[in-house]
Amino acid sequence: MKHIKTLNKANLKESAAKGGCGECQASTVANQKC
Amino acid sequence: MIHTYELNGYHILLDVNSGAVHLVDKLCFELLSYLTPPLSERCPDAALTALGGKYPKADIVACYDELYRLYTDGLLFSEDSYAQFADQMVSSPVKALCLHIAHDCNLRCSYCFASTGDFGAGRKLMPAETGKKAIDFLLKRSYGRRNLEVDFFGGEPLMNFDAVKEVVAYARSKEAEYGKNFRFTITTNGLMLNDDSIDFINREMSNVVLSIDGRREVNDRVRARVDGSGSYDAIVPKYRRLVEARGDRDYYVRGTFTKYNLDFSKDVFHLNELGFDQISVEPVVAPATAPYALTEDDLPAIFAEYEKLSRELIAREKAGRGFNFFHFMLDLDQGPCAIKRLRGCGCGNEYVAVTPDGDIYPCHQFVGMEDWKMGSVLTDTLDLEKKDLFARTNIYSKPECQACWAKFYCSGGCNANSLQYAGSITKPHRLSCELEKKRLECAIMIKAALSE
Numbered sequence: 001m002k003h004i005k006t007l008n009k010a011n012l013k014e015s016a017a018k019g020g021c022g023e024c025q026a027s028t029v030a031n032q033k034c
Numbered sequence: 035m036i037h038t039y040e041l042n043g044y045h046i047l048l049d050v051n052s053g054a055v056h057l058v059d060k061l062c063f064e065l066l067s068y069l070t071p072p073l074s075e076r077c078p079d080a081a082l083t084a085l086g087g088k089y090p091k092a093d094i095v096a097c098y099d100e101l102y103r104l105y106t107d108g109l110l111f112s113e114d115s116y117a118q119f120a121d122q123m124v125s126s127p128v129k130a131l132c133l134h135i136a137h138d139c140n141l142r143c144s145y146c147f148a149s150t151g152d153f154g155a156g157r158k159l160m161p162a163e164t165g166k167k168a169i170d171f172l173l174k175r176s177y178g179r180r181n182l183e184v185d186f187f188g189g190e191p192l193m194n195f196d197a198v199k200e201v202v203a204y205a206r207s208k209e210a211e212y213g214k215n216f217r218f219t220i221t222t223n224g225l226m227l228n229d230d231s232i233d234f235i236n237r238e239m240s241n242v243v244l245s246i247d248g249r250r251e252v253n254d255r256v257r258a259r260v261d262g263s264g265s266y267d268a269i270v271p272k273y274r275r276l277v278e279a280r281g282d283r284d285y286y287v288r289g290t291f292t293k294y295n296l297d298f299s300k301d302v303f304h305l306n307e308l309g310f311d312q313i314s315v316e317p318v319v320a321p322a323t324a325p326y327a328l329t330e331d332d333l334p335a336i337f338a339e340y341e342k343l344s345r346e347l348i349a350r351e352k353a354g355r356g357f358n359f360f361h362f363m364l365d366l367d368q369g370p371c372a373i374k375r376l377r378g379c380g381c382g383n384e385y386v387a388v389t390p391d392g393d394i395y396p397c398h399q400f401v402g403m404e405d406w407k408m409g410s411v412l413t414d415t416l417d418l419e420k421k422d423l424f425a426r427t428n429i430y431s432k433p434e435c436q437a438c439w440a441k442f443y444c445s446g447g448c449n450a451n452s453l454q455y456a457g458s459i460t461k462p463h464r465l466s467c468e469l470e471k472k473r474l475e476c477a478i479m480i481k482a483a484l485s486e
Contacts, residue, residue, distance in 0.1 A: 001100045003061060003062040004047075006057075007481055010049070020119075022179055030370070
């Protein structure tokens with residue numbers, strides 16, 4: 001694309017369906033790892 | 035919902051509900067202001083008319099076609115479908131403890147939210163037996179969770195180092211029996227570090243937070259000993275020794291900036307020049323009446339400082355001299371799942387604090403607020419009504435958060451700050467929100483700059 005460069009592979013919606021296992025570290029939440 | 039902004043010459047478009055981040059050109063940036071969903075296949079006439087005098091029509095149409103492709107791919111103006119998951123929020127197992135191993139401290143930091151170490155309840159140390167009861171509580175209340183976390187906190191944890199060692203040994207002795215993996219962390223002011231405690235911390239602690247505010251004069255102005263003398267000269271050599279011996283295990287040198295050092299990027303770079311590459315320097319949280327408190331009047335200066343820090347971090351990264359600044363950490367491809375983003379920090383639900391007396395509070399910042407006491411590890415009691423209240427406190431139960439573009443990054447912010455400074459755990463603290471949004475804009479911009 002000439003006008004737009006997408007910087008990431010967005011998967012937030014996918015992660016809502018698959019996520020929530022709760023094994024991640026208790027925590028800015030966005031810098032936590034799955 | 036989308037968020038667009040221009041920073042450091044970059045035009046950035048964030049699609050909030052998908053998490054997609056796009057770097058766009060100036061035409062695209064301007065065109066977006068004429069678009070509202072649902073989009074049709076054809077570029078709106080209003081946009082063609084408004085931008086026609088500035089850009090060739092063919093370029094506007096081509097740009098719109100690219101945006102429309104993102105729209106049909108679910109990466110622009112994507113729907114908010116997460117409320118259904120918020121409705122399913124239920125109490126989770128407890129998986130993390132903040133263990134207040136010492137309500138005493140050998141520093142008298144002027145901004146300490148713990149009332150210089152005792153949380154306003156008198157100076158005391160946690161008996162090791164109470165710490166073991168807390169471990170028993172966690173083993174029982176964590177149910178199927180394998181990864182459990184215990185943070186040794188205070189006050190100054192090293193003032194009760196023998197109890198720290200005893201509690202760690204006790205927890206380790208239970209791991210195989212219960213099928214658990216304990217991860218310990220510790221936050222220290224560094225004064226009591228010695229060869230013994232450094233060896234122990236580097237062996238047992240998966241993360242260590244080393245408190246220091248930056249330049250000597252900045253640090254010593256607020257982080258003074260009981261006799262008023264500074265702490266900088268005593269702690270820097272100890273931190274260097276600990277980090278050098280730690281190898282590649284996690285650590286942070288962690289500072290607080292106040293109204294006294296709004297030029298805090300100098301403190302960040304000073305810490306880097308001391309040899310540290312995992313750095314966090316964060317805004318003080320304090321009542322607006324405190325002389326060192328940050329207020330909304332300070333926001334322009336703080337924003338400018340974050341931008342300055344961003345530009346320098348980009349330059350250093352490109353020159354191969356980069357380092358990690360905690361509040362600019364952002365994993366755009368993965369990061370936490372949407373459920374975690376809805377839940378936030380988990381305080382009062384997945385995460386609780388335990389005082390030296392064994393009392394349980396939603397988190398370390400609630401300690402001392404009697405109305406929020408949740409039980410005791412000594413009697414194995416936990417107020418499930420309060421726990422449920424926190425379990426249901428998420429970005430969809432906070433009206434102001436629902437309309438905010440940053441909601442999946444801050445997850446509704448800190449409940450304790452909300453309560454203390456906005457009066458309710460469901461009402462966000464505006465100053466914290468503004469700072470968080472600025473940091474996110476900078477963090478995303480850094481990603482854009484480094485993607486070139």
